[in-house]
Amino acid sequence: MNAPILWIIAPFIAGGSILLLLRERYAAYIGGSIAALLALIAWLVPIDTALLIGSVSLKISPAVVFFGRSFELSPADGPLIALIYGLAALWFFGTEASGAADRFVPLGLMIIALLTASIAVEPFLYAALLLEMAAMLVIPLLTPSYQRPVRGVVRFLIYQTFAMPFILFSGWMLAGVEASPSDLGSTVQAGVMLMMGFAFLFAIFPLYNWIPQLMEEASTYPTGFLLWALPTFTVIFALGFLDRYAWLRNTPQIADAILYAGVIMTATAGILGALQRHLGRILGYAAIAETGLLLIALGLRSPNLVDIVFLVLIPRGLELSVWALALSIIKQKAYPLKFSDAQGLARKYPIAVSALMIAHLSVAGFPLLAGFPSRLALWQELSLQSLAASFWVFIGSSGLLVAAIRTLAAFVMAGEDSAWEINENWTQSLMLGIGILGLFAIGAFPQILQPFLANLPALFEHLHQ
Amino acid sequence: MLFEIVTWISAGVALLTSAAILISRDWRVSLGALALQYLAAFWLVSRHLPFAMSSVKLITGWMVVAILGMTRLSLTETEAAKQDAFYPRGIGFRLALMGIVVLAAFGAAPRIEAIIPGLGLPVIAGSFLLIGAGVAHLSVTSDLLRVALGLLTLLSGFEVIYAGVESAILVTGLLAAVNLGLGILGSYLLLASSVPITTPEKRGKE
Numbered sequence: 001m002n003a004p005i006l007w008i009i010a011p012f013i014a015g016g017s018i019l020l021l022l023r024e025r026y027a028a029y030i031g032g033s034i035a036a037l038l039a040l041i042a043w044l045v046p047i048d049t050a051l052l053i054g055s056v057s058l059k060i061s062p063a064v065v066f067f068g069r070s071f072e073l074s075p076a077d078g079p080l081i082a083l084i085y086g087l088a089a090l091w092f093f094g095t096e097a098s099g100a101a102d103r104f105v106p107l108g109l110m111i112i113a114l115l116t117a118s119i120a121v122e123p124f125l126y127a128a129l130l131l132e133m134a135a136m137l138v139i140p141l142l143t144p145s146y147q148r149p150v151r152g153v154v155r156f157l158i159y160q161t162f163a164m165p166f167i168l169f170s171g172w173m174l175a176g177v178e179a180s181p182s183d184l185g186s187t188v189q190a191g192v193m194l195m196m197g198f199a200f201l202f203a204i205f206p207l208y209n210w211i212p213q214l215m216e217e218a219s220t221y222p223t224g225f226l227l228w229a230l231p232t233f234t235v236i237f238a239l240g241f242l243d244r245y246a247w248l249r250n251t252p253q254i255a256d257a258i259l260y261a262g263v264i265m266t267a268t269a270g271i272l273g274a275l276q277r278h279l280g281r282i283l284g285y286a287a288i289a290e291t292g293l294l295l296i297a298l299g300l301r302s303p304n305l306v307d308i309v310f311l312v313l314i315p316r317g318l319e320l321s322v323w324a325l326a327l328s329i330i331k332q333k334a335y336p337l338k339f340s341d342a343q344g345l346a347r348k349y350p351i352a353v354s355a356l357m358i359a360h361l362s363v364a365g366f367p368l369l370a371g372f373p374s375r376l377a378l379w380q381e382l383s384l385q386s387l388a389a390s391f392w393v394f395i396g397s398s399g400l401l402v403a404a405i406r407t408l409a410a411f412v413m414a415g416e417d418s419a420w421e422i423n424e425n426w427t428q429s430l431m432l433g434i435g436i437l438g439l440f441a442i443g444a445f446p447q448i449l450q451p452f453l454a455n456l457p458a459l460f461e462h463l464h465q
Numbered sequence: 466m467l468f469e470i471v472t473w474i475s476a477g478v479a480l481l482t483s484a485a486i487l488i489s490r491d492w493r494v495s496l497g498a499l500a501l502q503y504l505a506a507f508w509l510v511s512r513h514l515p516f517a518m519s520s521v522k523l524i525t526g527w528m529v530v531a532i533l534g535m536t537r538l539s540l541t542e543t544e545a546a547k548q549d550a551f552y553p554r555g556i557g558f559r560l561a562l563m564g565i566v567v568l569a570a571f572g573a574a575p576r577i578e579a580i581i582p583g584l585g586l587p588v589i590a591g592s593f594l595l596i597g598a599g600v601a602h603l604s605v606t607s608d609l610l611r612v613a614l615g616l617l618t619l620l621s622g623f624e625v626i627y628a629g630v631e632s633a634i635l636v637t638g639l640l641a642a643v644n645l646g647l648g649i650l651g652s653y654l655l656l657a658s659s660v661p662i663t664t665p666e667k668r669g670k671e
Contacts, residue, residue: 129636145653145657147660153654154654172627
């Protein structure tokens with residue numbers, strides 16, 4: 001057996017087959033089961049190690065050569081793949097409950113396969129091409145065939161396409177910089193190209209305007225999936241660059257640029273989020289603020305950089321999936337999700353509203369919730385580097401908290417005679433319940449993430465030193 | 466010497482076709498210019514890549530033109546006419562924009578040649594003309610077909626210059642897939658835009 005075939009080609013083909021052969025109802029369960037199975041295999045079966053099961057010897061070889069280039073998943077990639085497919089399974093199982101757009105599961109599976117390919121391809125900078133292909137597959141999710149494309153979709157496509165040439169070209173220039181590190185001109189050019197590429201990929205301020213637009217106009221659940229999947233792999237891609245090129249991680253100006261880009265993102269997204277009256281846009285701004293936090297983590301000059309990045313990254317998947325699921329359930333009643341549409345829904349959809357509020361508070365870094373341990377670790381490191389940056393991040397987090405309080409106020413604004421009802425069906429209640437439990441569990445017992453966090457830094461050995 | 470002349474002619478064709486795509490209001494002219502532009506891009510790419518690999522660019526490009534053309538043909542004129550309401554739409558403005566692109570491309574080409582020797586001035590000039598025209602096009606349109614044309618022009622320009630520094634088969638294949646994907650997406654979005662505005666939630670209520 002071969003790791004890239006198992007975790008890239010097989011899910012891609014499975015996604016294509018589900019798309020062509022299965023009805024949407026079964027797609028959620030089958031796609032979710034496939035993702036969960038792949039996560040389980042990645043977790044239990046080490047790559048490149050022979051296992052003896054009875055009389056059968058089983059070994060997953062790490063690499064496959066394709067068109068003269070290698071796709072390789074090393075043993076250190078195992079926990080990361082388990083994490084990605086595990087979170088993807090959560091998203092896919094939630095599809096049925098969310099009533100998400102057609103083709104979500106098959107296309108989602110194909111997107112995850114392509115994104116996994118982006119961490120496997122060698123040379124790793126070709127990942128930019130695979131990220132672009134994954135971004136292109138997202139478009140049919142965001143724009144069903146019966147819906148006119150919204151502005152955000154087109155802008156998203158343009159920005160993702162802009163990113164690819166910058167990154168590919170900077171990769172070529174970085175090789176030159178490595179050969180002659182004293183050439184300051186080439187170093188600056190390569191650095192600027194790289195920054196431009198990642199600015200588009202991460203949707204750094206002010207390039208994030210498509211996110212709130214999408215959250216307002218497109219289907220909530222697929223958009224939430226996009227906001228989880230692409231930044232997650234972009235972060236891994238960025239970590240790869242920092243790990244590979246010594247001058248990138250040792251240049252203080254570059255670290256500062258990344259850090260302050262993150263600070264600006266978090267602060268502006270928090271402040272703008274607090275001013276919104278649309279529940280979807282608030283989720284969009286919260287996702288932007290979280291991406292800002294990831295950038296801050298990437299810009300920290302700390303040996304714990306990788307740990308902090310993954311500590312932010314893991315709960316993010318859970319927070320966004322619970323939030324997007326709750327919002328898509330509420331959207332069925334409160335379209336188009338303005339505060340005025342959602343008034344009093346706490347009594348009609350108590351489970352969905354609770355899940356949404358808990359996810360929102362978790363993103364704001366509320367104690368005892370999943371987002372809190374990562375914020376604590378981040379602030380601890382950030383305050384040592386810059387108190388001004390810490391202040392602005394605090395402002396951003398406070399903005400998200402204000403948005404949460406305003407959202408709660410809208411939800412509980414019901415008439416005295418309004419009765420309590422549970423309108424969520426059992427699948428929705430179960431999925432939201434699991435999500436809420438997960439958010440509390442990670443918040444109260446962050447050590448449950450330790451099995452992942454212990455092995456993940458091995459992927460970026462230079463960064464961890 | 467002959468190759469050099471043909472390469473300069475290709476750069477000229479790239480300039481004329483990208484200007485035609487930017488200025489023309491008729492989708493037939495735009496798609497015809499795009500097809501011709503792929504021919505010029507093929508020649509420019511073939512300066513650094515083997516013939517077989519360069520021809521992938523040409524074949525993919527023409528497939529994209531066919532996809533977009535067939536889709537656009539299936540839409541009525543009224544559906545298409547209401548799409549581009551973005552200001553400014555004047556030919557003079559677009560000509561001025563293209564003039565700026567030409568100045569920038571020819572101004573930058575010698576400096577890029579100094580940084581990356583061996584690429585050739587016409588290849589760099591052709592590449593930057595396409596990239597500049599693509600960016601200019603994207604900045605003045607919200608029409609879906611024109612966005613697709615802008616992105617494809619931009620990518621063509623990038624592929625021309627990138628062929629000079631990277632000749633991996635995998636990259637050529639993936640770039641072809643990206644081009645084809647953009648064509649299919651453009652086509653999909655054009656078809657989706659021809660239906661009345663609705664959302665899954667609205668649809669559910671209906």
